[in-house]
């Protein structure tokens with residue numbers, strides 16, 4: 001598939017078949033990530049692979065978070081947890097923070113965004129579906145997730161990636177015409 005076709009067909013896939021993702025495919029996703037561009041070759045990323053028993057522990061902190069965050073919305077809590085339980089694989093991507101160097105730390109986050117997009121495209125090519133989650137069960141801005149990862153120093157969570165074999169084809173999403181988003185100076 002050409003890069004353009006891959007870009008056009010990539011989708012946020014949120015529902016998966018009850019099938020584990022093979023270790024070789026996880027490895028391939030990680031290999032695609034580390035090829036991403038990054039300033040001064042700092043390679044400012046780290047990936048935490050969460051499956052099996054670790055995923056059960058992740059589900060426990062997600063439940064805690066959701067109950068605290070949405071105390072009046074039991075349905076939302078239940079649905080979000082069901083989504084997580086049906087997700088075979090979770091990968092958390094972090095960016096290195098450089099104390100006292102805000103600009104480089106920011107650039108590191110951009111590099112991790114590139115890495116995540118590479119993984120998203122690679123997932124498509126490998127027959128996998130993926131979604132990058134920051135809200136809700138993504139737990140991206142919740143301290144519990146950092147603790148779960150082992151409280152790594154000077155790292156910031158950029159994305160929690162839900163991955164699995166797609167349950168069904170996901171319809172294409174619309175984009176505004178590029179001309180509306182472009183100014184030719």
Ligand SMILES: Cc1cc2nc3c(=O)[nH]c(=O)nc-3n(C[C@H](O)[C@H](O)[C@H](O)COP(=O)(O)O)c2cc1C
Pocket residue numbers: 010011012013014131132133134135136138173
């Ligand atoms: C930084 C970022 C954060 C996102 N967070 C979430 C999220 O928390 N939950 C979710 O369901 N999708 C999330 N998404 C996926 C987008 O909703 C999705 O990409 C968008 O709806 C467009 O669909 P498409 O990717 O299939 O074109 C996120 C995407 C990005 C880039």
